[in-house]
Amino acid sequence: MATSLLVLVCFCFANPAMMHVSAKTQRLESFTPQDNYLIDCGSPTDTPLAGKRVFVSDENAKTFLSTKSRDIQVSVQSAEDVPLPIYNSARIFIDQADYTFQMARPGWHWIRLHFYPVQNNEFNLQNAKFNVETNSVVLIREFHVKTITWSVKEYLVNVTTERFSIKFIPKEGSFAFINAIELVSAPDILIGDVGTSLSPVGTFSGLSHFTFQTSYRINMGGPIVTGQNDTLGRTWEVDTPFLKPVEASTSASVNPSVINYPDGTSPLIAPPSVYASASQMANANVSSQSFNVTWSFEVDASFSYLVRMHFCDIVSKALNDLYFNVYINRKMGISGLDLTAITGDLASAYYKDFVVNSSVMANPLTIQVGPLNQDTGAQNAILNGLEILKINNSVGSLDGEYGVGGKSSEGPSRGTVAAVGFAMMFGAFVGLGAMAVKWRKRPQDWQKTNSFSSWLLPVHAGDSTFMSSKNSMSSRKSQMLSSTMGLGRYFSFAELKDATKNWDSNAIIGVGGFGNVYLGVIDDGTKVAVKRGNPQSEQGIHEFQTEIQILSKLRHRHLVSLIGYCDENSEMILVYEFMANGPLRDHLYGKDMPPMSWKQRLEICIGAARGLHYLHTGAAQGIIHRDVKSTNILLDENFIAKMADFGLSKDAPTTEETHVSTAVKGSFGYLDPEYFRKQQLTDKSDVYSFGVVLLEALCARPAINPSLPREQVNLAEWALQWKRKGLLEKIIDPTLAGKINPESMNKFAEATEKCLAEYGVDRPTMGDILWNLEYALQLQEASSHGKMAEEEKELMATASPITVSHSVPPPSGAIPSSEQNESTTDAQGVNDHSTAMFTQFASLNGR
Structure with missing residues (x-):
């Protein structure tokens, strides 16, 4: 099936007369990629480039490479x-x-991927012919060098597996070559999951399932922009070669410092230097002109493309003065665009x-902007930047009609295209009708009344515009909602600034994808943890919204409590609430802390299991945490474990459903492999992640450690191999050696192995896991009491011939003392022991 062309249009505006810099102006933002693999192939030494980037040599990258036969390095002293x-x-x-x-x-x-046919005596690289593939997508098919020049092919792929491969496959009788490879994390904000279909008009979902190849990236009306001015390393070429005709356009520019980025945008999408220049209509504001400015690009018309057009009104003198049309392949993209109204x-x-x-x-692809030709103000149209990215086809190819393994795109494509087209058309009509009705019924003061707090109302109760208030109305509304809807205390920004001593860097107790976490002291002397969102974080309003919605309706001893916002x-x-002992991970490895006893670890795992079990079963509709890991299990001053960080959480499927279809989110090393493959989320995905946490507690090492030999990198895979050999005790935390009752460890390991089953249907529920962990704790305690009794007997026998009575171990069915006082009731009347049967054992026989 032929897939869809994505055209991504971005508009931005500036007033050349404006001398001040708005409070929303963003400086060029930096981005630190978590994955940053740079390889200079064939080089005997590391190669530093501008911007502190260092491409490692073949010797330092040899652990990444596996070949089925010999490979050859070639290099020259200069080129x-x-x-x-x-x-x-x-x-x-x-x-x-x-x-x-x-x-x-x-x-x-x-x-x-960087290519240049380096000259050498043995091989003529112009004769090379090969394919390049990833795990699931063909990037290049039958590549060969047409001219002796350098080239770079750039792709954007959504990685959903822990191991990611790039494969070079020579054609029969030929060979493959590569000069340099980059595999680098990109910010999640770069591409969303939803777009607007141009033909048929409607909503298109699922962009995160595609892989993209950069075809063009253009800076309209300005000079070339290199990676030194773009923190993502992108190069923006000039637009002159693509203007048809060149005389139809003139350039305009302003200082990049006046460019603003409102909520939902970021300099990571396009730097200020792109928005600060524009191509506009020649002889702008001449009332009789009615032509369009046109750009033309050669493309492969059998594929779809993502095009991102950037606009910034650096030519208008006032608001609502510039209205113009945007066309894509001569079809109306936007009619009467007024950027300042948006x-x-x-x-x-x-x-x-x-x-x-x-x-x-169609080939060529044309992009046009032109005046509205109505008495609405200036007769002009502008364009600041353009990106065009090819989208992979239905068989996972970006080059030709065959996917990985030679799978052809022929067959169901026409029927599938027709079905998708009909669905999109139907959805478009419904969506447009609903929008029209909603727009006609909007209140007269809708722009003033929208605020960030609208999402705190019940679903569909208000407009979806977030954080748009420009006065104190939002704060007053938030205080009202806080008091009436159980959202906790509303804090003013000044209160939290004072509580954290003006956001003192010394008060930072944690750093995450959302932002920094500060230790604060509020007016009543209570210590609190203050999580402040970073506007340029990859996590944003959606995670923030989810966190409040989850924690405002749940109360449980083993869930971190939300005090306010x-x-x-x-x-x-x-x-x-402040968790004095921090994350579980810090106590297991990575920091200089005293080792935990086996009993402590069991109690912490039991507490976390109770929290997850309540999430899955305690609400009317279960909740899937989706990011269970040792850093999200926090410990209070008494080492009581509590689950934290619900920004990725999802409502569990209803009784009529088996799963929730959603893009893969979470942390590598903990992600459910079935969720990886199918992008189908269930509560058993949390079970798998919790199984990895149990291994961390037992072995005291990270879930992923790339510095170890390949077979040891993934904790779950490595530990299960030893478990199946019956030698799990060989890899446990050395501080636990000789201190774990073998039966307790066996029960613990048995529960862990079941959590890590390949398929969710084979994994136990969190209630079953809780049962087994409490059983393992009782086995450990019974063993400890038995040893104490024997030691006391021996001591008394050697100290005196008098016969004394000594302590008797508690009956096997007794609840461990650490759990006896946990029967508290949550705010919804749900007992903390929501499954009391899991702790009331009649004997120590397992089930």
């Missing part, structure tokens, strides 16, 4: 007409070669995604 030293060497493969990388996190990643301000970035089915694709001045701040 002419190449922009970077990474093109001075290459690696040649006689047979298939796989570069396999251990990924630190799921999500969007750049792949950049953003509410001048110099503000805006972007929009379009999806165009490849069946209406702040939404003032577009801030996203949550205030939690």
